[in-house]
Amino acid sequence: MADLAALSRPAAKAPAAHPPASVVIEADNLEVVFAGGIQALAGVSLTVQRGDFVSLIGPSGCGKTTMLRAIADLVTPSAGRLAVNGKTPGEARRDRAYGYVFQAPALFPWRTVARNITLPLELMHLPRAERAARAAEYLGLVGLAEFGRKFPWQLSGGMQQRVSIARALSFRPSLLLMDEPFGALDEITRDGLNLHLNALWRRTGMTVVFVTHSIPEAVFLSTRIVVMSARPGRVIEEIPCQLPAGRALEIRDSPEFNAVAHRVRQALRAGHSYD
Amino acid sequence: MTEERPAGGRILPFAAVFAGVLIAWYAGAVLLNAPQAKAMLPAGHAGLWVLARASWTMQRPELPAPQQILFTLGHSVFANPLTSPRNFLYHMAVTAKETLAGLLLGLILGIAVAAGIIRWRTLDRSLMPWVIASQTVPILAIAPMVVVVLGNLGITGLFPKAAIAGYLCFFPITVAMVSGLRAADPLALDLMRTYSAGNAQVFRLLRWPASLGFLFPSLRVAVALAVVGAIVAELPTGAVAGLGARLLAGSYYGQTIDMWVALVLSSLLAVLGLAGVRLIERLVIARRGGRL
Amino acid sequence: MRRRAAASALPVLAIAAGLAARALLGHAPASLFLLFVLVTLAATAGALFALAGGTSLAERLASPLLFGLLVLWAWEMLVLGLKVSPVLLPAPSAVAVAFADHYRTLAADFRLTYLHSVVIGYAIGCCLGFAVAIAIDRSPFLKRGLGPFASLMSAMPIVAVAPIMIMWFGFGWPSKAAVVVLMTFFPMLVSTTAGLAEAGAMEHELMQSYAAGYSATLIKLRLPAALPLIFTALKLNSTLALIGAVVAEFFGTPIGGMGFRIATEAARMDLGVVWATITVAALAGSISFGLIALLERAMTFWHPSFRAPAGS
Structure with missing residues (x-):
């Protein structure tokens, strides 16, 4: 919780030369152009501090997923500078600096839930006992302690996505990248998982970059909301969002919550004409 | 995301592989024929190139070179009338006829049985498991017996071969058509019920059109099987006409090149059959506005 | 309840009446014999109808079994009743007798054809197809070139290469095994190549996010995902291998083997032995297919086609 003060700072336009150690992601004038000339990102600058929970929000096709994929080195920027932990995204990926949660659980159906969670640990050659301990630990963390020996397809969609979060956490990366992880789930499941994720984030103190197109979800989870415009994607506005730490779903009825949500909505409208 | 199409397309890699096969073929011909060729060449003359040339032009090679096969084929086609048994196209036509007749037989029978299985649950329960199980059985093994038995009954010529080819095609077509006739959209079936359509109407207007997407893949399998069936059915009859007969005769008399010509033509027959199915499929797809 | 009772009583009645009709054939007055034939047919038909609605495993198995028995019985009765010449179609009982009489020959044929040509050829062909698929996996150029070629092949x-293989490898089992290798190689190559492309983009990116290398991705993700298609080829090939070996023997084997037996005994009109050999081939084919299918079930239990409906 010591970082809370740092979190409340508005996004600093930090000097590019020597980013302070607390900067996890730094993007400067980032551009991504796909084969075929489609420009997905145009001049995006973004700084994410350690412990931040940053949501990228915007209409479909605004490049928010592309931004996340660029950070994860799944897409190569065509111009601009991007650093993750002070290194290139490629180096960061090879360091296993981040865990990535996809839109779908992407669990391997031939592995049990526990062995899905230990998949990255096997790739990192952790000893078997350690792997088992981690699987138990993170299954407990996402509230699925008894399900380790089941197969993913025997679980509900929400449970599967929790397994995929546990898998992303299992090798203890300091950065979690989430690409609309709850987009395919029903509203009730989604509420539950939002609560869960918020508690998890507070307990682990990780840095999270979260892509969503749900305004309530972004406001509920984030310390900062980055609103992006339609193609080519640009940052329209960064909205700080400081709701009390121990939050329950009811907070969504509070005036503070609605004020932030209102700002986000305004920003979205400004960056996007609906005609 | 669509798959990226890399430069070079499909032609270039295929051409490269084809060239590789040709080179391997010529090299293999040298390798296999060299002992014979050496014996034929006067001693001391065994330079590599001379040896290679000799291996590619032998009368009865272990492995004939591709140009020998083409030349023999060309010679048989252009030096003889189409009705002569010395013309390979005559034998190809015989086998093609058997294949086609078998295919039709299998198609009609397969669709009829599939329709019956769809219509009567009793047949589905009692007959269908046997149809499925017979796909695991080497049905072709009965070919010589069928030919001999039909011969005893005085039935010879086209029919025994077509019967075997058809019998082979029957199973994949039946299995595919049972799935295909069941593939009709349940909503569309309900719609037909609201019109109180009869079984025949439902079949004609809904089940049959819906099944074509299953029919064509099974037809491709059936074509390959029908060619094999026709060739194998020609073996036990004492073999006078057809590519299988030609193959067997070639093997008796050690005419290697003739065997290879028959082999190439039977492959060509399979390819033509596949192309024919593809063509019909394209036509049907075109008539349906681009989709099956 | 009444349907269930009928479903269990009718097959018993059908089988009893069938056996009685078989026993009476030629010994009893025609009217009595005909009565038993009619009772058999009616009881079987009734049983098949009653069983068609059943859902339990026993009921599902009983239908095809009863139907198979009916076909065998009808075959026996027709052949014996119409005095069909054994040169055309031997009765099942005659086949059974031939089976018992020629047990040793049949076993020797099986050993030669199945345990040598089929098993060895199948193993080599499948392994080779798999190995080549892995070898060309890293070259998109070769994959695009060999792919269409292999599907064409x-x-x-x-099977028509059999005479050429006999010329190269002699009359013994190696030439038949060579045919089997050629027949099984291409389906395996095609299926494995297709299988290696089965893993989804998201799963690939997951492995990429772990900085997993080529071999780790192959072993942990792509090979398991390819298993269903590999098994498809293994099953198809088990049938193809038997066909290849048997048919290759039609082209000439002076020693023995199932194909040789079928071809020579058919020519000698000894159809009892032919049918007995065909029975052996059919059993060998379906049993090996069944074993591979069992292995498939054990190894790809996770595939949607095998999954039990999601419970919990």
């Missing part, structure tokens, strides 16, 4: 009448 899969549709070719490859």
Whole structure:
């Protein structure tokens, strides 16, 4: 919780030369152009501090997923500078600096839930006992302690996505990248998982970059909301969002919550004409 | 995301592989024929190139070179009338006829049985498991017996071969058509019920059109099987006409090149059959506005 | 309840009446014999109808079994009743007798054809197809070149190379095994190549996010995902291998083997032995297919086609 003060700072336009150690992601004038000339990102600058929970929000096709994929080195920027932990995204990926949660659980159906969670640990050659301990630990963390020996397809969609979060956490990366992880789930499941994720984030103190197109979800989870415009994607506005730490779903009825949500909505409208 | 199409397309890699096969073929011909060729060449003359040339032009090679096969084929086609048994196209036509007749037989029978299985649950329960199980059985093994038995009954010529080819095609077509006739959209079936359509109407207007997407893949399998069936059915009859007969005769008399010509033509027959199915499929797809 | 009672009583009645009709054939007055035939047919038909609605495993198994028995019985009765010449169609009982009489020959044929040509050829062909698929996996150029070539070869009448293989490898089992290798190689190559492309983009990116290398991705993700298609080829090939070996023997084997037996005994009109050999071939084919299918079930239990409906 010591970082809370740092979190409340508005996004600093930090000097590019020597980013302070607390900067996890730094993007400067980032551009991504796909084969075929489609420009997905145009001049995006973004700084994410350690412990931040940053949501990228915007209409479909605004490049928010592309931004996340660029950070994860799944897409190569065509111009601009991007650093993750002070290194290139490629180096960061090879360091296993981040865990990535996809839109779908992407669990391997031939592995049990526990062995899905230990998949990255096997790739990192952790000893078997350690792997088992981690699987138990993170299954407990996402509230699925008894399900380790089941197969993913025997679980509900929400449970599967929790397994995929546990898998992303299992090798203890300091950065979690989430690409609309709850987009395919029903509203009730989604509420539950939002609560869960918020508690998890507070307990682990990780840095999270979260892509969503749900305004309530972004406001509920984030310390900062980055609103992006339609193609080519640009940052329209960064909205700080400081709701009390121990939050329950009811907070969504509070005036503070609605004020932030209102700002986000305004920003979205400004960056996007609906005609 | 669509798959990226890399430069070079499909032609270039295929051409490269084809060239590789040709080179391997010529090299293999040298390798296999060299002992014979050496014996034929006067001693001391065994330079590599001379040896290679000799291996590619032998009368009865272990492995004939591709140009020998083409030349023999060309010679048989252009030096003889189409009705002569010395013309390979005559034998190809015989086998093609058997294949086609078998295919039709299998198609009609397969669709009829599939329709019956769809219509009567009793047949589905009692007959269908046997149809499925017979796909695991080497049905072709009965070919010589069928030919001999039909011969005893005085039935010879086209029919025994077509019967075997058809019998082979029957199973994949039946299995595919049972799935295909069941593939009709349940909503569309309900719609037909609201019109109180009869079984025949439902079949004609809904089940049959819906099944074509299953029919064509099974037809491709059936074509390959029908060619094999026709060739194998020609073996036990004492073999006078057809590519299988030609193959067997070639093997008796050690005419290697003739065997290879028959082999190439039977492959060509399979390819033509596949192309024919593809063509019909394209036509049907075109008539349906681009989709099956 | 009444349907269930009928479903269990009718098959018993059908079988009893069938056995009685078989026993009476030629010994009793025609009217009595006909009565038993009619009772058999009616009881079987009734049982098949009653069983068609059943859902339990026993009921599902009983239908095809009863139907198979009916076919065998009708075959026996027709052949014996109409005095069909054994040169055309031997009765099942005659086949059974031939089976018992020629047990040793049949076993020797099985050993030669199945345990040598089929098993060895199948193993080599499948392994080779798999190995080549892995070898060309890293070269998109070769994959695009060999792919269409291999699918084309899969549709070719490859058994027809049998005389050439006999010329190269002699009259013994190695030439038949060579035919089997050629027949099984291409389907395996095609299926494995297709299988290696089965893993989804998201799963690939997951492995990429772990900085997993080529071999780790192959072993942990792509090979398991390829298993269903590999098994498809293994099953198809088990049938193809038997066909290849048997048919290759039609082209000439002076020693023995199932194909040789079928061809020579058919020519000598000894159809009892032919049918007995065909029975052996059919059993060998379906049992090996069944074993591979069992292995498939054990190894790809996770595939949607095998999954139990999601419970919990």
